[in-house]
Amino acid sequence: MDYVYGPGKNHLFVPGPVNIPEPSGTGAWESALTNTLSPGDRTVSFLIGQFSLLWIDQQQRLNFNVDVVESEWGQGANLDILAEKLAADHSHTIKAICIVHNETATGVTNNLATVRKLLDHYRHPALLLVDGVSSICALDFRMDEWGVDVALTGSQKALSLPTGLGIVCASPKALEASKSAKSVRVFFDWNDYLKFYKLGTFWPYTPSIQLLYGLRAAVDLIFEEGLDNVIARHTRMGKATRLAVEAWGLKNCTQKEEWYSDTVTAVLVPPYIDSAEIVKRAWKRYNMSLGLGLNKVAGKVFRIGHLGNLNELQLLGCLAGVEMILKDVGYPVKLGSGVAAACAYLQNNIPMIPSRI
Amino acid sequence: MDYVYGPGKNHLFVPGPVNIPEPSGTGAWESALTNTLSPGDRTVSFLIGQFSLLWIDQQQRLNFNVDVVESEWGQGANLDILAEKLAADHSHTIKAICIVHNETATGVTNNLATVRKLLDHYRHPALLLVDGVSSICALDFRMDEWGVDVALTGSQKALSLPTGLGIVCASPKALEASKSAKSVRVFFDWNDYLKFYKLGTFWPYTPSIQLLYGLRAAVDLIFEEGLDNVIARHTRMGKATRLAVEAWGLKNCTQKEEWYSDTVTAVLVPPYIDSAEIVKRAWKRYNMSLGLGLNKVAGKVFRIGHLGNLNELQLLGCLAGVEMILKDVGYPVKLGSGVAAACAYLQNNIPMIPSRI
């Protein structure tokens, strides 16, 4: 931790609250899995980056039979293979599809609507478990329409609260599954929650009261801005960031437009540059927190998070900072180029602030 | 929750942060057990009140072989039976002794020094797992001297922080045990913590940063007051409360002086009074939160918590309020009697505030 004071605000452009190599949401993952599945159950799980990898690791350690579908990092979940597996699974051995909506390590957004279409097409009863950590309240997310059975997120992402709450939402089908799921669980057991909910005392043990009040306030802020406007704002910031990356002559780690993420952009650097050096300089000289490249993309990408309680001028300050750093590390960027590209787009697309019209 | 404003401060005299029927520390319990034990392992666990009951329930649900030693509620752990069990356990089938230091439901403090003496006497290698939720940082607690293998507490008790941190401290012996413990665990797995600790990034997933800063500040405050002074203050407040109870002509739920708790006092009411009515009136008329009687002692006791960031005049205001409530519900208390008894003791025992001498 950095206790020592610097002037002004730290420029936090990580896709999460602190610059550490692994995700929160770990408890929420475990809650989703142990309440709906039994040891030995087959899950289909997509490995497309560090966070899906960690979830898969958890599934394996919890003794599920994990059928891993791997893609190159920078690609989305391979849904063709999912289709094949579903088509072949006549006896319904697949109990759950585990998928991250947005892979925070590579800036890849998976298409959940297609997942649902495939499940429906093959009339497959598998549960759909979705990690929405870096998507819910920032990207378009439709629990009912997409038939998501368990959706989970954390307080510290798009909700813009402090860390501490894992939020898990279960469909009636998931609740039903929890009655027969044999995974050992106590702290995470939904039954305890449901029991106390019905009793009217709500919590099986002392909850984080201050974060529950915070959640109430966070949701109020989202409703005040309008959820559609919140999503549109993230769309704008994702687009503006990608235009800047293009103007710098750099590549997006995400290989196709269909997977572009509006909450985090992973930027590929040329081979002669160590992306960790960029993150280090951002922190040491410009008081800016960028995201490191993790695991397979370590040294190859740096990440700009653009989610949560953030607006366009803050993002532009970040982009200007990145330009200076690129130059610092020897990349021949034209100063102002990314900012100009982002501004050209934003200038015509930022709406008036309704309360100030 | 009570969103509606009332003048002045709520008088919080529960033995925890909110008036709910069950404990926090649940996650810390699970962390202690799953990291040190394997399914089927035999534990000796003492049932002396609602919180030890819940821990035992967890142990059973986690598939341990729980050897329950039950006492009447209001008594401490029966250490004679422990002695017998240890004496008989030549093959060391007992893997852990699970004991609450202070049973919050009945205001009973167990004698951990004696537990250690017994283990040493019989040269028994069982781990000593201690729930210190309502004791650590308020009562005398000696991890090393008493050979405690896992000590646990929560942020919201004597540390006077918001809810959200379960704090678990393991001895070298417990860490060694975690290497072979076969209980399934991921979120709570100490190995992940140790791995990232060694890496220098410290946390396997996003921690509750704000509570870690809070913990630093809370510990600083305790050091500033002096841990011995903190404990002495709790001793004073426990003694003052018991003197008031005696002056009211009421009985302490705790049956012997050796078990008196200096962090919570459970007061027995006469059979013609429902103790829940006392708690309800405290809340509805006097803006004071007292603790309910739980389970076996429901309706029979109400609890005065006197731990954490609390001083004597606050306690006296609480005692005065209890007197009015006792009168409200038809108990023939002499107004001022409990306060007078507490004052007579406190007047001669409250030390000068060192910085103001």
Place this chain on the structure above:
Amino acid sequence: MDYVYGPGKNHLFVPGPVNIPEPSGTGAWESALTNTLSPGDRTVSFLIGQFSLLWIDQQQRLNFNVDVVESEWGQGANLDILAEKLAADHSHTIKAICIVHNETATGVTNNLATVRKLLDHYRHPALLLVDGVSSICALDFRMDEWGVDVALTGSQKALSLPTGLGIVCASPKALEASKSAKSVRVFFDWNDYLKFYKLGTFWPYTPSIQLLYGLRAAVDLIFEEGLDNVIARHTRMGKATRLAVEAWGLKNCTQKEEWYSDTVTAVLVPPYIDSAEIVKRAWKRYNMSLGLGLNKVAGKVFRIGHLGNLNELQLLGCLAGVEMILKDVGYPVKLGSGVAAACAYLQNNIPMIPSRI
């Protein structure tokens, strides 16, 4: 200032925010006077304690012709003499009556309704300037009904905000007077405020934004409780305090019931006790702030403030503390006696909390 930490809350029972010998409201006084009066103007001003004394001192230093009506400290404003002066003042040389509604130094509340009656009876046009620092939002105060021309208070009293706002409210008659008042003023000049108010930019210079938001919130809290309930609560706490004082066998500095203050009680101590010693011990041993006796009553009284965001159990904690201190300094008080007297009254008079019924 006392930077060093002590456990629990400081028990703040001063009639203001900090234990200093003089009032805030000084700026508000000057604003009221310089905007309505010209140098040499005759004021009638009542000297009944330290705060009215200081206001008179200010009036003299601002070059008004102050006609001082002095009472013994512990008595209210002598309105018989006011009647005589008004009756004799055929040529209306008296331009303003300056009176504190509640003299914080002695716990005396003046009868403003009578002052208005006298002014009306003699058809006297003098302005009525009222210091409501320790009354407004705690005692019954009727600006329109009593024809008050300037009412003033501070943020840090019954509004329970931090220090920093002097609040001045002027009648149309006072605003009219400000047009011809010749006292030199710039910072306090109402004309600048009115000018910017009309322009729609509201403030002639940067206001204390955070306290304006605080004021909005403070007023909302008062409305939520209900202003009548706020006043009734202060009435209860004043009465409870006086019953305790009586039970201790001590005298109220306020000589007649008609002047009893429900926001502060000044307690006379026997000649063999130095009241400053009581205040000192409260601070040094019990972490409680009581008010000193000031000027003529220094050493003779100590003051219990009971105004603002305060409730009954907090007051009872204070009274219990005072009992211990009285005993500490050698006064033969029966411990519990004052608390019992207060409780006997409060038990039957504290209403249910409406939101919790």
Place this chain on the structure above:
Amino acid sequence: MDYVYGPGKNHLFVPGPVNIPEPSGTGAWESALTNTLSPGDRTVSFLIGQFSLLWIDQQQRLNFNVDVVESEWGQGANLDILAEKLAADHSHTIKAICIVHNETATGVTNNLATVRKLLDHYRHPALLLVDGVSSICALDFRMDEWGVDVALTGSQKALSLPTGLGIVCASPKALEASKSAKSVRVFFDWNDYLKFYKLGTFWPYTPSIQLLYGLRAAVDLIFEEGLDNVIARHTRMGKATRLAVEAWGLKNCTQKEEWYSDTVTAVLVPPYIDSAEIVKRAWKRYNMSLGLGLNKVAGKVFRIGHLGNLNELQLLGCLAGVEMILKDVGYPVKLGSGVAAACAYLQNNIPMIPSRI
């Protein structure tokens, strides 16, 4: 006030806390003047912008004999005329020189060292009263070296505290002058402060305790960064802003480099643009607060404040925003041009953060 929520942080780039047409510091001005001067005393005062104008207005209303030295707005104080006046004033009728160090309305910094040199050269005993509202703790300011007799500022500028404190610092010579100064004053009277300071109770009436603690913390932060580093940071941000203005093809309101301000830049817009429209659009679309042009330069300049707790990337976000707005209002700016110019300078000049090296 704008109660309605918008995402992200408001971009506050006014040269003060809120977008209002007049200064704080009004009370501090009055304190400086009334404690050192008597009615009728001659002051030499420089009119170079709206804030010096307002101070002059106050001096006149307080009945001093103000000798106004006017410059075109955009120029600094005319010190040649000061030299003439001092040279001619053999009988020392000039009692005080009143000068703003930094005129916030035009972004002009006056040369105080020269003022002192002139006073010394002519051996003139006039007091030197300096408004340091938008300079102290941001620009190089040397009270002793420059022989400043009264220096004043407010909490809400470079100290980055909330509004509410006027801070006045007096030299021994100023304190001596206060003994004979005949201006009427009570609330602002230094003698009351000195009296209570000597008594050890420090304040003549309740101070704004929370802001005094805040001041302690603010000064600690400045010392932690290092005052020289704070000043260097402001120098960098002033320079970066001016480079951006130049790149946009716009003129600085400040006519000569010697007067350039490192805390606020007033930017002249072409005649066909209303600068108020720029400020309005910044607020309504980009959630950014810029400073209006005031009085003589209304509609002609907009102002970028760059003082206080602010760093370079925040400034770059502001500059990017200004570029979009310039384009919005029809000025043919090349997007990215100003940001690029600022970045080219900053990239080579921002130092490493010492605690992170």
